[in-house]
Amino acid sequence: MSDSIRLARTDTYEHTISGLLKKRADLFNEAERIRDRMAEIKNDISALDRVLGTLGYTGDLDAEMPRQKRQVLFGRGELTRAILDELRDAPRPLGSREIAQGIVALSGQDARDRKYVTDLTRRVSKALRMLKESGSVRSLGDCKGNLRWTLQS
Incomplete structure (x- = not known):
């Protein structure tokens, strides 16, 4: 095992920049897919709510939902x-x-x-x-x- 660090063969960061840009594009695409999936899920929930109403369900649908953890964006004050x-x-x-x-x-x-x-x-x-x-x-x-x-x- 060598103790020396291998230096890059180029003085520019072309490969690194290219790799980071590709990763950035991949993450944006993944975020877009997740947003699309979230929209599908919300539409499915709305459809289920309409069917439940059609079938005569009269309970509070919001009460049946699991509690969501509150997202804290800012500290006190x-x-x-x-x-x-x-x-x-x-x-x-x-x-x-x-x-x-x-x-x-x-x-x-x-x-x-x-x-x-x-x-x-x-x-x-x-x-x-x-x-x-x-x-x-x-x-x-x-x-x-x-x-x-x-x-x-």
Whole structure:
């Protein structure tokens, strides 16, 4: 067994880059297959629910579901701090989606993941309503009826 390290025969990382790009494409394809399968499963569950209703089942279908583990995205107070930081640094009032996108960018998550951004936007909206009740932020309506948020002066 040799103690020396074999050096690469090239000065560039062409092979490594090529391999990483292939792996990246494979992972995107796998994610697409998983998303498609999830959609199929949701459609199957909806079909089963309709058949159960047709057959006269009157129970609570949601009560029959196994409890899902709650996904913790932020620690206690972390989302509120991130929202206030975004608003503090903003030159103008921001919408909840803009705030969520800023938080995604800061946290290093994938901003292209629409489901994650939508879920985070929903959480940001709720947190903003709570902050409004406590007097920390205020909302302004724009011409389309959307709320823009800014820190309370």
